[in-house]
Amino acid sequence: MATGRARLLHQHWLGVQALRLPLGGLGAIPGSIPGFRKGPGVQPAAASAPWRQHAPCERHRRKASPHCPVLLDSLPSEILLKILSYLDATTLLCTGCVNRRFYHLANDNFIWIRIYSTAFSPKRCNWRIDPVEKTVASMNSLSVEDKEAGYWKKEYIAKRIASVKAALAQILKLVNPYTGLPAKTKEALRISGLGWVIILKEKSGKEHVMEHADLFINHSSVMVVWYSKNWPCLATLSTLDLCGVTPVLMDWHKPPIKNGPRWPSLVAKYSLSNLTDSTLVGCDRFVRIFHLNPGLLVGLWKRAEELAFVMANLHFHHLVEKSTLGSATLPYELPPHTPLLDDSSEYGLHGYQLHVDLHSSGTFYLCSTFRNLFTKQGYIENGYVKLIVIHFQNSTEHLPLVGKVGLSWRTDVFDGCIKSCSVMDVTLLDEYGKPFWCFSSPVCMRSSANPSDGPYFVGPTYCIDYEDSTGTVHVELVWIEETEEYFIVSMVLYLSIAKINHWFGTQY
Known part of the structure; x- marks a missing residue:
């Protein structure tokens, strides 16, 4: 009897050790994490290897011996369930x-109802009876056997996700009066364990998932960078999906588990067939960079025409919601906009505030706020309202750019800087202090002629242009040779009349 009990304990210990060994690598990428798994029963080859190392012993799985280790598959389900009952939810x-x-x-309801009851049991305790044991006993008799397998796992996960979302909503409720954006976005990113991945999809349907290599948090945006030595062949790729990923089970008091199960939220989908001359932003001796709207920068090696790096620029406006509340296939839908009443639409726009950043990898070339912007109703050009931020004629408004402007990049092999390129962050607030137009995007200075409606400037002139469905930003700059710096001599916004009418519910 003693020998049999010792053998059983030995098998139990071996089962625990075998169970622990492969778990460290699971959950990091689609196909091995629950959030990306398309269905049960898919067994990764790497995960199955530890149990297939002793192929000759599989014929005798039911007969344990000192010379043949006990395989996990040989243990009865009752013993495995007992082992699993000691594991935490993650x-x-x-x-x-x-x-x-x-x-x-792992879907056993009796295991999950204990986890559920421990996490969400009432706070008030009775010294005579353990509240967790009492709750488990009552729920066992009433609902465990009546529910399908995995019911209490789903209930537990849903409640944990709901609690995290509620906490994030509370954190993001406080608004910075100067920017109109959530004041604690950085804190929300930290406590949520939020990260980003890109999913490169081949034309054959095969997917490659890549974790970000660098992350820069700026005043009003996040710059996320991916680079690797093992990019898939560009010719075989069709699309690129940008997803936010958050831990399914978040513990506020502990750092997120690196390889734990995560929830994907599609932020944007891009077509890699759009890497053409029309989307080329700039180049240096190593790479060419292309801009895919919204906010994605793709670098290609010049000689090999292969991927060198990918850079995503994400504005703080609704960033946490877009990166956490969507699904793997559908992005988060913003709540429907309620038009704001504008009693003075016949007088044009007034009381607007603009914040502009020009930066690259943590280096800022411009960081300025412009208040009390206005325009009369007559300033309309081709369906756009013209909002002048910096005037040509008023030299007191002209601003210098600090340092030598360039977009820094790096990979595992090389690094460099593409001259005259940078990232522009724009946050435009309406007269009520609400974000009207927000974006973060790579831009490039290009040569231009001296403006016909402005003064003559000594030195070459350049322009920066950005355009999307909401409007256009046009910036004029002059290079001053004596001081070796750029000066912004004009900045104009063109806002879509359709956007204004939708925003205010008017007919501008």
């Missing part, structure tokens, strides 16, 4: 990704 979710058998075992 490890249990990872265990369900091993194979079909473990998927079903």
Whole structure:
């Protein structure tokens, strides 16, 4: 009897050790995390390897011996369920990704109802009876056997996600009066464990998932960078999906588990067939960079015509919602806009505020705020309202750019800087202080002739242009040779009349 009990304990210990070994690598990428898994029963080859190392012993799985280690598949389901009952929720979710058998075992309602009851039991305690045990006992008898497998796992995950979303909404409620954006976006990013991945899809349907290599948090945007030595062949790729990923089970008191299960939220989808001359932004001796709207920069090696790096520029406006509240296939839909009443639309726009940043990888060339912007109703050109920020004729408004403007990039092999390129962050607030137009996008200075409606400037002139469905930004600059710096001598916004009418519910 003693020998049999010792053998059983030995098998139990071996099962625990075998169960722990492969879990560290699960959950990092689609196909091995629950958020990306298309269905149960898919067994990654890497995850199955530890149990296939002793192929000759598989014929004798039911006969354990000192010379043949006990395989996890040889243990009865009752023992495996007992082992799984000691795991926490995150490890249990990872265990369900091993194979079909473990998927079903890890869905056991009796295990999950205990986890659910421990996490969400009432705070008031009775010293005579453990509240968790009492709750489990009552729920066991009433609802466990009546529910389908995995019911209490889904309930637990749904409630945990709902609690995190509620906490994030509370954090993002406080608005910075100067920018009109959430004042605690950086804190929300930190406590949510939010990160970003890109999913490169081949024409054959194969997917490559890449974790970001660098991250820069700026005043009103986040710059996320990917680079690698093992990019897939560009000719085989069709699309690129940008997704935010957050831990499915977040513990506020602990850092997020690096390889734990995560929830994907599609932020934007891009077609890689658009890497043409029309989207070329700039180049240096190593790479050419292309801009895909919204805010994506793709760098290609000049000689090999292959991917060198990818850079995403994400504005703070609704960033957390877009990166956490969508799904793997559908982006988050913004709530419907309620038109703001504008009692003085016949007088044009007034009381607007603009914040502009020009930067690159943490280096800022311009950081300025312009208040009390206005325009009369007659300033309309081709369906756009003209809003002048910096006037040609008023030299006191002209602004210098600090330092030598250039877009810094790096990879595992090389790094460099593309001259005259940078990232522009724009936050335009309406007269009520609400974000009217927000974007973060790469831009490039290009040579231009001296403006016909402005003064003559000594030195070459350049322009920066950006355009989307809301409007256009046009900036004129002059290079001053004596001081070796650029001066902004004009900045004009062109706002779509359709956007203004939709925003205010008027007929401008």
